[in-house]
Amino acid sequence: MVKKKKGRSVKKNPNVNLESEELTQAPHSFIIQRGLGHGHIVELTRDFRKLMEPFTAKSLQEHKKNTIKDFVSVAGLLHVTHLCIFSQTEVGMYFKVGRLPKGPTLTFKVQNFSLAKDVVSSLKKQLVVEKAFKRSPLIVLNSFNSDTAHMKLMASMFQNMFPKINLTNVDLNNIRRCVLLNYNPATDLIDFRHYVIKIVPVGVSKGVKKVIQGKIPDLSKCNDISEFFTRAAILSESEMEDDPNSHITVNQKLVSRGNVEQGQSAIKLTELGPRMTLQLMKVEDGLLDGIVLYHHHIHKSEEEKLEIQKKRDSKRKLKEKRKQVQEANKKRKEAEREESKQKSLKGMPKSTVDKDSVEERDDDVQYYREEVGAEPDKDLFLDNNQTKNDVSKVLRKFKKKKNENFCKNKEDKFERNKQKFGVKRTTQFKQNKSRVRNRLVGKTFNKKSNVKRKSK
Incomplete structure (x- = not known):
């Protein structure tokens, strides 16, 4: 018995429902670059993509021919909720954030910025952890407590760019980075900063902290290991205890060494970059179009x-x-x-064509009888189909007769040459013809036809 071929099943298809609900509901983003492509705008776009990981298109390929409609058309399939655009003009650099698919859109002017490589190279102790980019950063807003409509809209836009955090069941090991936005009401500027979070134990000497964290201590200046733990002169001013305001009580078990559950720890922030200073210029109702809800310079x-x-x-x-x-x-x-x-x-109906041809033939026969006074021959008046068949028969006979005459003429010519020159002469003629052809193409004669040298 032949087995029945299995059809495609949605339930068994491995390409369906691979993404979890947490991943599909998280806000995703496209970060692209428009306008003039010179300067550091390309590197700034790349650094901002790194900041928005993992819910962003890190290796997004964009070309000059691509329009905003191209990115909007594929945004729904990829669960993309925000579109960030860095644009460069002759006046300056701008940063636009739009909510897909229908807006609103916020336009910021980048007053000044620093790339991530410049920020990291300026630090005395550099800390770049690649594992920290596997989770989205924590968003922190400062001084966004104004009652104006554009400030509320700006705060909600920045908050919705990053996944929400449930404080009841959040895992502190997953919070490794944070994005700080500080609004200055006096200058109307926003400071954009990006940090990596590190939690270190408090109340422990430098030597004990090194041993706990798994670092190899340097005992070259110590006579005994006890001296390494008790020596207070090793501590420098930059390595003294932090501000007590940064001390927290850890309620969970952390992966980092030295931090004990329900113990005191300190939070340390190391800047990763990029660093930007933004100023809100315009708020539009739609996506890069629509009613202008707020403008920094123009008031109507x-x-x-x-x-x-x-x-x-x-x-x-x-x-x-x-x-x-x-x-x-x-x-x-x-x-x-x-x-x-x-x-x-x-087309035209077949029945009408047949009737017309038959009527025409009957009229021609009747006219011949009246004029001549006798019956016409059988093949004198033919139908259209009959004439076509007769013509094809004649052509076939003509081709057949032509082929027969060609073969007969060829045989007669051979017989005439045979009687005139004989069989040997005809074969010798063919051999001479082939030798001449070989000579023309550069081949030698047959050995029998080579001329012998005369003897001296």
Whole structure:
């Protein structure tokens, strides 16, 4: 018995439902670059992609031919919720954050910035942990407590760019980085910083801390290991105890050495970069388009806003009307094309053609009888089908006769040459012909035809 071939099953398909619910619900982002491509904008875009890991397209390939519509069209399939654009103009550099698919959009002017490599190289003790980028950073907002609408919108936009944290069941081992946004009301500027978080035990000497963390101690200046633990002069001013405000009580068991559950620890931040200073310039209702809800330089009255809204509504209605006319024309042309196609396929009916040919033949026979006074020959008046068949028969006979005459003429020519020159002469002629051909292509004669040298 032949086994039945298994069909495709959605339940058994390994490519379906591979992503967890936590991953699909997390906010994803596209970070792209537009405008002039010179300067450090490419490196800044790459550093910001590194900051937004892991929920971002790290190796996103973008070309000059790509438009914003191309990224928006694939955003839904990839669960992308935010679009970040770095643009360079002759005036300066701008940073835009848009909520997909329909906005709003916030436009910031980058007053100054520092790349990640510059920030890390300026530190005395550099700390870059690659494992920290496997989890999204913690967002911290400072001084975003204004009651204005654009400040609330800006705070909610930055918060929604990163996954939410449930304080009841959060794992502290997963929080390895943080992004700090500090708003200065006096200058109206936002300081953007990126840090890596390190938790160290408190109340332990430097020697004990090194041994606990698994570092090899340097005993070259000590006579005994006890001297290494008790020597207070080893501590420098930069390695003294931190501010008591940074001390916390750890309620969970941490992976890092030296930190005990329900024990005192200190939080240390090491900057990773990039570093930016932003200023909010504009807030738009749509995605890179729509009603301007806030502008830093231009302030319009209510009458001007109503007039702008009327113009937008008229343009939108005109666009919809043109689209409807275009759709109607498209349907009409498709119907006309289908109708002409059916007419061409249908053609003229066969029955009418046969009737007309028979009537014409009967008229010709009757006319011959009246004029001549006798019956016409059988093959004098033929139908269209009969004439075609007769012509094809004649052509076949002509081709056959032509082939027979060609073969007969060839045989007669050979017989005439045979009688005139004989069989030996004809074969000798063929041999001479082949030798001449060999000489032309550079081959030697047959050994029998070589000329002997005369004897002296």
